[in-house]
Amino acid sequence: MPNPETRQFIERMGLAVERMGLTRTFGRLFGLLMVADRPLSLDEIVERLDVSKASVSTNARACEELGLARRVGVRGDRRDYYEIAPRAFESVTAKRVGAIHAMAGLAAEGLQAVGDEPSPARDRLTEMLDFYLFMGEQIEELLERWREVKG
Numbered sequence: 001m002p003n004p005e006t007r008q009f010i011e012r013m014g015l016a017v018e019r020m021g022l023t024r025t026f027g028r029l030f031g032l033l034m035v036a037d038r039p040l041s042l043d044e045i046v047e048r049l050d051v052s053k054a055s056v057s058t059n060a061r062a063c064e065e066l067g068l069a070r071r072v073g074v075r076g077d078r079r080d081y082y083e084i085a086p087r088a089f090e091s092v093t094a095k096r097v098g099a100i101h102a103m104a105g106l107a108a109e110g111l112q113a114v115g116d117e118p119s120p121a122r123d124r125l126t127e128m129l130d131f132y133l134f135m136g137e138q139i140e141e142l143l144e145r146w147r148e149v150k151g
Contacts, residue, residue: 002032002035002048006035009031009035010028010031010032010035010049011028011031012031013027013028013030013031013034014026014027014028014031015027017030022062023059025049025051025055025056025059026059026062026063028049028051029045029049029056029059029060029063029069030063030068030069032045032048032049033063033068033069033082033083033084034084036083038083039072039074039081039082039083040081040082040083041074041077041079041080041081041082042056042057042060042079042080042082043079045060045082060080060082063082064082064085066092066095067085067088067091067092067095068084068085068088068091068092069082069083069084069085069088070082070083070084070085070086090143090146090147093139093143094143096139097136097139097140097143100132100135100136100139101132101136103128103132104128104129104132104133104136107125107126107128107129107132108129110125110128111125111126111129
């Protein structure tokens, strides 16, 4: 069982992730996996977080889909185990770049829809396009620098 400081970290991670729009259980699961010294089974996660197996399963799959966690096998055991995925933070950020590019594409689509005449809508869409193009480019450059630093 985790010590009080580790439990506090897990709970604080849950609250922080909840403020980002995900579930508190997602954050607590992520926090638990961050401090785990080995892959954990769903049953172990259920026991340590004191939440339902259905909730753990749903949130573990969500962590996996985002690229934060990965499912692994343990020799001689048929259960699913989870651990933090290699390069998890880079992977999540790279996926965000895809979403940023999608928003830029929507802004461009909106600009075509409103036409060439000056208008408040055109101004907003132009700002949106400029913002997302800039952010996507900057984050891609940061990711590349990160990869150079980390090798």
